[in-house]
Amino acid sequence: MKITRKPAVLIGGTVAAAGLVATGVGFAASTGGSESPAKPATQVAASAAAMPRLQMPFPCGQTWRGSSGSGAHTKYEIDFNWGSSGEADNGKTVVSSAAGKVVRSFYSTTSGYGNVIYVQHSGGYTTVYAHLKVRSVKAGQTVKKGQKIGTVGRSSAKYNIISHLHYEVRRSPDAYPPIAVYFEGKRFPYPGGSLKSCGGGGTPTSPVAKICGKGFKQIDKHALGKAATVYLGYSSASKGTNCVITVKKAGAKVKMSATLQGKGGKAKSDAGNFTTYAGPVKTANLGNKCVRWGGSIGSTKWLSGYGHCG
Incomplete structure (x- = not known):
């Protein structure tokens, strides 16, 4: 996704971030720099434990676009959108990519994440869900794979953004930058692509x-x-x-x-x-x-x- 400096404009009927125009499929923009925490922790050594089998952070059967590697991100952060504009996705369901424990669920005013949830899975691997409109789970709560944990939003207190889900996989909650993501055993096609949730592992039949x-x-x-x-x-x-x-x-x-x-x-x-x-x-x-x-x-x-x- 390319970021160029221009006055605020309309993208798919939605006003883009003031001073920046987002082009591509991620719809995210910031006032400069990474959306990562202000003081990211040092990346820890790779865990010997196997990464859990992750599904995309959306209900099975939905197809979402993801983008990464823009000037506002490290190469393995992903911004997800589905509709013709960011605001078309506002309020859509976000699910946990795997079973685990919610280790953080709070509103961040310093990192730019806004409403953010950290879910820790087997082997210490942690998934991060940011800019949420609503957080449906609390710290200490256990969740199942595919369980609703929140909704897509634009809750950043630091950046003027369009609604999207900012998503990361880390080796531990404080290990930054994030690592490459595999959904249902298949590597996400960086720097961007469209994927069907649960597509790699068989989509449950909807009634x-x-x-x-x-x-x-x-x-x-x-x-x-x-x-x-x-x-x-x-x-x-x-x-x-x-x-x-x-x-x-x-x-x-x-x-x-x-x-x-x-x-x-x-x-x-x-x-x-x-x-x-x-x-x-x-x-x-x-x-x-x-x-x-x-x-x-x-x-x-x-x-x-x-x-x-x-």
């Missing part, structure tokens, strides 16, 4: 297409503990249709619900006692309107804020 119908693709999900999962689907047909389902393993009937609401419209829900899923609940012709979605099983309920706009 969205089967239940919502032909043409629907999963764009987000949220676990209701271990009991069920709420899925958000989208189809480009008829100027865009969203679909929400709440799915559990087949078995006895359980009280469940699925809810979907376009901003400015009325909420639609499907609630009752079901053996496998609640829904599908659909809202068509929303154009660029944001949606709020959620579901429940038993006493466990969840409802998102408005997001997935445009």
Whole structure:
């Protein structure tokens, strides 16, 4: 990604960082220098332990672009984007790349990371997730591979940036600079490329297409503990249709619900006692309107804020 000094301009309908224009696929820019901590620790010696098998930090089946090696980064830091502009990605789900323990979850005012999470995995390897809009986990918490830990944002207090996920793999939490990343055993194609999450290890089949119908693709999900999962689907047909389902393993009937609401419209829900899923609940012709979605099983309920706009 090339950084050139110019007045703020529009990129895909979004204002780029003041004084800098980002060209390429990362959409990140800063006022100069690295986005690394102000006083990075010395890189530690390579661990003899094997690196855990990492998935991309997004739900399986999603394809994201990554870029690295710009003037604002070391060669192994990655900035991820999906949509046509950085702001199209604001609020999208970020997941843990592997099972581990959250060793840091805080708002940094000095490093430029903003809301940042450090997850330590087997062998001491640590993944770093920065600029988050929301942090969904706390320090000391254990997480599973693929578990939601936050959402994409632009929370840096130090740099004027466009929404993206800044991602690193380190040999330990304080080992800087980061090391080369392998997703599902395949090396990330530095300095940039597009990859499908879980593509190297087999993408789990999503129930969205089967239940919502032909043409629907999963764009987000949220676990209701271990009991069920709420899925958000989208189809480009008829100027865009969203679909929400709440799915559990087949078995006895359980009280469940699925809810979907376009901003400015009325909420639609499907609630009752079901053996496998609640829904599908659909809202068509929303154009660029944001949606709020959620579901429940038993006493466990969840409802998102408005997001997935445009």
